[in-house]
Amino acid sequence: MAEDFEQRLVELETRLAFQDQTLAELNDALAEMRREVARQTDLLRRALEELKQSRGALYADPADEPPPPHY
Template structure:
């Protein structure tokens, strides 16, 4: 019976070690994803600024374009 308990204890220790590694891997993945999301948000902000600057430089208003005369 002691051998069985030792085997069970060893199995639990192996499982805990495996779960610790999985948790660390998931944490690294989530951290990398957040960095990527933040990078993309900054890039989107810069693109929005560029579009707004282009619109302002073209002298365009944010009014919808009127339909062509043949309508």
């Protein structure tokens, strides 16, 4: 009976060790994904800002432009 108990204890400790390792790996993967999402968010924010600037240059208010030289 003590041998059976010891075998179960070893099996539980082994499972716990594997679960701890898996949890650490998942935590690392989650941290990496959060960094990637932050990087993608920053890239998207910059791209949108550049698009707004480009649109502003393309669709400038004609009243703000100087008259052509022949006027």
